[in-house]
Amino acid sequence: MILFGENTPMPTPTMTVDPDSVTPGFAGFAFMVVIAIAVILLIWDMNRRIRRVRYREEVREELDAEEASLEDSARATGADDTGADAEGGDAPDEKSR
Template identity: 60%
Template sequence: MSTIAAVLAATPSPSPTSAVPDVDVTPGVAGFIAIAVIAVLTILLVVDMTRRIRRTRYRAEIRERLEAEARGEDVGGADEPGRTDVADDTERG
């Protein structure tokens, strides 16, 4: 048993200190700029996607109104509450 104790005592334990200073491990200015660019691009992408979805929905509503008028059905038009802006948004493209 003394041989095992001698081997264990002779084995060095790993040191908890790092050879690299903590300053060198941080992402720094380059990391901040990269994350900021990704955040800005994500926000622009979400705004563009929302605009396209809204435009598609408005166009579908107008298409339904035109088809209903072509069939001779009575459509609400500007009398619908909250939907007076439909024609304005679709004209912008």
């Protein structure tokens, strides 16, 4: 029985493939640059669209809040819009006929 006494020789790996035939070369580099530029442009466009949606939502909330405050102030003063008929004008008086 041999306990750690002998070292078995390990073979050293030899290169069997030409390193120039397995590297991506200029075509691989150019492809990666195009992909990187496309990703950067997509991220830029996505950020612009998200910002636009956020601004629209903020404006919509401000308009809703303004409309709600106008309705509250109209209720507080006792004015309402029930005096108008369906065509948008005032209802005719019975005396004017």
